[in-house]
Amino acid sequence: MTASTSSEEVQVILLDIEGTVCPISFVKDVLFPYALRALPETLVAQWDNPDFAKYKDAFPPEYRQSKGEFAAHFQDLVERDVKISYLKSLQGYLWEEGYAAGHLKAPLFPDVPGKLHAWHQNGVKIMIYSSGSVPAQKLLFKHTDAEPSDLTPLISDWFDTVNAGLKTEVKSYRTIAESHPEFPVRQWLFLSDNAKEVEAAIDAGMRSVILRRPGNAELSQETIARFRVIDSFSSL
Ligand SMILES: CSCCC(=O)C(=O)COP(=O)(O)O
Numbered sequence: 475m476t477a478s479t480s481s482e483e484v485q486v487i488l489l490d491i492e493g494t495v496c497p498i499s500f501v502k503d504v505l506f507p508y509a510l511r512a513l514p515e516t517l518v519a520q521w522d523n524p525d526f527a528k529y530k531d532a533f534p535p536e537y538r539q540s541k542g543e544f545a546a547h548f549q550d551l552v553e554r555d556v557k558i559s560y561l562k563s564l565q566g567y568l569w570e571e572g573y574a575a576g577h578l579k580a581p582l583f584p585d586v587p588g589k590l591h592a593w594h595q596n597g598v599k600i601m602i603y604s605s606g607s608v609p610a611q612k613l614l615f616k617h618t619d620a621e622p623s624d625l626t627p628l629i630s631d632w633f634d635t636v637n638a639g640l641k642t643e644v645k646s647y648r649t650i651a652e653s654h655p656e657f658p659v660r661q662w663l664f665l666s667d668n669a670k671e672v673e674a675a676i677d678a679g680m681r682s683v684i685l686r687r688p689g690n691a692e693l694s695q696e697t698i699a700r701f702r703v704i705d706s707f708s709s710l
């Protein structure tokens with residue numbers, strides 16, 4: 475494969491989601507509002523359901539006193555785009571029905587499906603690392619606008635803030651690489667829109683490239699000077 479940024483072959487492509495494989499607007503303007511709208515009805519129906527306890531009880535006790543306080547805290551976290559695991563876990567649960575009913579479908583950047591198939595065919599492992607929960611990641615890749623829509627068979631492993639840690643921390647990338655000791659860390663390539671994430675991955679020993687996608691925040695001159703920046707997976 476040609477994803478190499480040096481002479482050694484890349485064996486694992488580790489992918490961010492938002493701003494890398496799909497537009498930020500899908501997450502911020504479609505997924506987040508969908509979960510906000512679904513929450514009140516879900517709280518009424520599920521508040522005392524033991525199956526819902528794993529989502530509810532993960533919230534701090536001070537926000538579990540009433541449905542109103544719970545919903546207000548949820549909304550505050552979403553508005554501040556806080557990447558905290560108890561929020562991400564509940565969002566994934568709230569999106570489930572939307573994907574199943576066909577109301578949600580992930581719009582991938584046009585170069586993404588073809589490249590995922592090509593990497594997979596060439597034996598390169600594709601893994602995901604997103605702040606979105608692993609169940610939410612699987613929903614997104616199962617329900618894409620690609621043909622075929624379900625791309626989950628192409629993905630070898632999934633990482634989030636629960637099983638790996640925060641995406642801006644070097645130790646998270648070490649944890650991920652160490653979970654697949656068959657691939658030395660220098661054979662991993664992490665693709666993300668976020669310079670802090672890319673820096674952390676490089677500090678952990680991975681290779682890493684920044685995606686500059688339509689709708690992403692503008693990159694600083696310093697970022698452009700320090701890191702390799704591409705506009706499409708076709709450049710790899
Ligand atoms: C798994 S789709 C939802 C993505 C999400 O909730 C999010 O916060 C995006 O974070 P990313 O790490 O993919 O940029």
Ligand SMILES: [Mg+2]
Binds near residue numbers: 667
């Ligand atoms: Mg991102």
